Amino acid sequence: MTNIATTAADSATMFRRNLLHMLRYPGLTVFVIGIPVLLLLLFVYVFGGTLGAGLPGGGNGASQQYLAYVVPGILLIGVAGIANGASIGIAQDMTEGIVARFRSMAISRAAVLNGHVLGNTVQGLLCLAIVLGVGLLMGFRPAAGPLAWLVLAAFLALVCYSISWVAVAMGMSSKTVEAASNWPMIFTLLPFLGSGFVPTASMPGWLQWFADAQPFTPFIETARALLAGRAPSAGDGWWSLIWCTGFIALGYAWARRLYERKSV
Template identity: 65%
Template structure:
């Protein structure tokens, strides 16, 4: 009798856990179907970074590449493709947060989220479905932008282990940034506001080492450029892709991913619980 009593709470806990996972997968499928039925947001997430890549490489690349340390001016554009590609990949991830915030805000303003609250599904799965679905969308966009980079001359030196590390880090970054996008979408009072808030994230690669070395910036800007989260993200991806010096950037990138994930999750759940009480 005692054994059965001890096993019963554990069995209940296992059922609840499987219930949450099943609900999260269902909500993820919904978001992926939304991507297929309404491809405009996904196309914008891809086309924006591609336009920036082509602009900086073919318009500014010759001059900016020639100014990189140790680069032959004659090969400036080719060197700049290699230098700028990690920053473009991070802009793609940051831009995907705009689509996340927009879809979350649409669900909030149209009453879909309120309907989900009244159904017999896990509350956590509603937000988890957004996060998982939009993380997958962000990784698809990153892969397509990377393919464009390879087509115009980007030639990474990464081996199989480096590519595995790149895939893992980009997934972690996408997951973290998506939580911020979810929180922004829930916080916004309209869909238009929700689509604008994540633009702040897309500026961070420009204010880091994504397009020029931070040492070339004014002294008053260098501190922010060196210690904001996107600089270690970019430098870690650059080191894995091209074999540049990694230093502490890998550790800082992982720490920032954890911090952003926890902050985004806490922000999202606080808003969700507050609005659930109303």
């Protein structure tokens, strides 16, 4: 087989390994799903009335209005949780010696990394589907049509995939599993410092600048527009693609360099 075919076959094997690991050790998956669900319940039922009243047009039904506003931010919190799982997963493999064994076998080096990233992307989409289902049970009624749903699914898959690459590199650079769990915390903070929970226009000027410039705000606004059944703004759409491309390039180059260096 050609190098590309070999890498694809080995990546599929590593992908199946990560899916089986996810099924046999569901604790991390439950944790990744549980955090955004709890945040959704907390922000809607505890803070929703007050925060919803502050939205444009807020008034009667403020909690339900806030539910529609906050769901995209909670979805991106779920993506941040997947980053944590990706970092922990590769760190466990690195510290337990299984990666060293893979290096001694006739396996494409890129396949080990691809398997983790693809597995975490699937785990991320599962998490987001459950979080969205909880939102629907709470009364969320998106206006998205069939095409918008397809675009949203593809967009969220791309975000999960790109963030997973950076998270895998973070996990490989960590000396312990505990350290690997700390690195991706920045991804959890960014939705709070963006437009996930309140409009950026309500923030102080210096913080508004950061909120508008960081990657999770265009991610959230793109998801929010698609769920509302309208096309994302050109700025949000293009910046989302630029950030995703940058994350993939950075994460792949960083992870591959670490893998090659530790293979010597």
